[in-house]
Amino acid sequence: MEAMDEASVDMVFADPPYNLQLNGDLLRPNQTRVDGVAEPWDRFADFADYDQFTRDWLTAARRLLKPDGTLWVIGSYHNIYRVGAILQDLGFWILNDVIWRKRNPMPNFHGRRFTNAHETLIWCARGRQSRYRFNYEAMKNLNDDLQMRSDWMLPICTGAERLKLNGHKAHPTQKPEALLHRVILASTEVGDVVLDPFFGTGTTGAVAKKLGRHYIGLERAARYAKLARERLSKLGEAADASLLTTVSKRHQPRIPFGWLVERGLLAPGDILYDQRRRHSAKVRADGTLVSADFKGSIHQVGAYLQKAPVCNGWQFWCMEVEGKLVSIDVLRQQLRAQTH
């Protein structure tokens, strides 16, 4: 990381060693061994040793981040509190802690604690003043048009996605692509550079590539680096950028209502109704509406009829199609698609 250019990456996703402090094998009640993380890279002499390691890589990551960049780090109760404190000490500004709730967690085999069913992601900006990217609309779309919350229910990495060698997991902590999909879609744009300093099997790279982002992956173990390279080389090109980007409503081109009349999607004299058919108004050639006793824009007439101070006419008015009411916003979307 020290060899890389300062302020050269837009986002860092890090899945560092968790310092699980496992002593010997963990056995199930039937004496079979749990396939846990018993690798040297997860071993540290003590908490002070782990803290020093954490400070070192976070300091290096902070140097590499652009001023408006963000950093995600994932961990469990073993390490995430220490990582969080160090992040704040180094000047990062925490934006969210996200709970990844696992649909299918490993049970607590001995019944001596609660099932550990989640991991925590900390999302932070490089600094308090950073004008960081958050793709609000993309997240809302992904969540069925509801604001995305900070608790994410996602399955762990299993099935065809899980890399295997001789029938065994090729890496003990491979993350699900769905998790990275959400992280990358939320906090980067097409063409951004994503850095993962603990690349493992290259999950971050795989998702970044599919979403049209650039990636840099650092991995110390040669066998994992090889796995990641093979995985990435099998992926094709990303889809067209227009399919990977969500233009926020604020930045969508304005479509005046009159254009719908001008282009023949509505005709002068057509009648519009509100969703409950309590109010109606006629379309005029200049893109205004006229009700029994009021004339004005779709917004003004909607507000007048409801005796409301304001009204979003695009949401208020519907047209009748084969006996059913359809929002005029559908016509606006059609026109946008034709225009751009």
Ligand SMILES: C[S@@+](CC[C@H](N)C(=O)[O-])C[C@H]1O[C@@H](n2cnc3c(N)ncnc32)[C@H](O)[C@@H]1O
């Ligand atoms: C928790 S795993 C990451 C797994 C990855 N997210 C995935 O989906 O495959 C951590 C990885 O960091 C690597 N690692 C540990 N210490 C490292 C270091 N100092 N530099 C580079 N890689 C390191 C380990 O070899 C391991 O593959």
